[in-house]
Amino acid sequence: xxxxxxxxxxxxxxxxxxxxxxxxxxxxxxxxxxxxxxxxxxxxxxxxxxxxxxxxxxxxxxxxxxxxxxxxxxxxxxxxxxxxxxxxxxxxxxxxxxxxxxxxxxxxxxxxxxxxxxxxxxxxxxxxxxxxxxxxxxxxxxxxxxxxxxxxxxxxxxxxxxxxxxxxxxxxxxxxxxxxxxxxxxxxxxxxxxxxxxxxxxxxxxxxxxxxxxxxxxxxxxxxxxxxxxxxxxxxxxxxxxxxxxxxxxxxxxxxxxxxxxxxxxxxxxxxxxxxxxxxxxxxxxxxxxxx
Numbered sequence: 001x002x003x004x005x006x007x008x009x010x011x012x013x014x015x016x017x018x019x020x021x022x023x024x025x026x027x028x029x030x031x032x033x034x035x036x037x038x039x040x041x042x043x044x045x046x047x048x049x050x051x052x053x054x055x056x057x058x059x060x061x062x063x064x065x066x067x068x069x070x071x072x073x074x075x076x077x078x079x080x081x082x083x084x085x086x087x088x089x090x091x092x093x094x095x096x097x098x099x100x101x102x103x104x105x106x107x108x109x110x111x112x113x114x115x116x117x118x119x120x121x122x123x124x125x126x127x128x129x130x131x132x133x134x135x136x137x138x139x140x141x142x143x144x145x146x147x148x149x150x151x152x153x154x155x156x157x158x159x160x161x162x163x164x165x166x167x168x169x170x171x172x173x174x175x176x177x178x179x180x181x182x183x184x185x186x187x188x189x190x191x192x193x194x195x196x197x198x199x200x201x202x203x204x205x206x207x208x209x210x211x212x213x214x215x216x217x218x219x220x221x222x223x224x225x226x227x228x229x230x231x232x233x234x235x236x237x238x239x240x241x242x243x244x245x246x247x248x249x250x251x252x253x254x255x256x257x258x259x260x261x262x263x264x265x266x267x268x269x270x271x272x273x274x275x276x277x278x279x280x281x282x283x284x285x286x287x288x289x290x291x292x
Contacts, residue, residue, distance in 0.1 A: 023059050064082065080093055107239075114246070130255075132233045132251060139224060140224070142200050143165055143210065143211065144199075161197035165199035169199050178270045178286075179199045179270070181195055230268075231255065231289050232288035233255075240285050267289045
């Protein structure tokens, strides 16, 4: 006898795996996989034969799991959606997942365009897509946190470090300018910088007192940044991801050289928007070089 054979079951409303698979428009193999992954368990398993039986009411759940898998949703997140049942919570979980997918795809699209330009020798044409301008920034007092970090660790560290410094700014007269990250050496998958998160503050004396209290725990410091002229280009959230952000840095470098300007300090990323609420195509960051 096969598992699809008609056998005695404790409930005549139960369907064999074959009959249920036909209703759900899935294969028996898929149903066994969902069972093994804990996404859809049979209503009854015969202890003697191991045959699986399902109820007709499980069809919609089976189809939901199948459709979520077509979205390449990780199994853990499918389990969360299924456990939430029908309603706004499940819809919100799906929406959050799809927002992540769209952000990732937008980043990959930008990376593909960047690589296509480099591989085809069209770098100059690609750089012209970035509008480069200059802006004069006045002298600023900044509190900072420095760290050696590789490119894959950088986004997490930037968010955490700027968060810590913005919280600390409350003790230093408040945030007095756009937070930024300065790169004192290359940050890539092979080179670890260091990078320095910086937040301008209003009260220098309070800032120095705050740094004194921190000790060396986070490599914090305070300094007075001189007035600078920045050459910069504005980029979207999708373009911030590494390595596609390199195209923006290279565009500013090429423009700077063409204008006869010289670098006058470490390059930087200025984060002027709310990262959490910004969409993939929303401007969030200025990629900049101090110039003279």
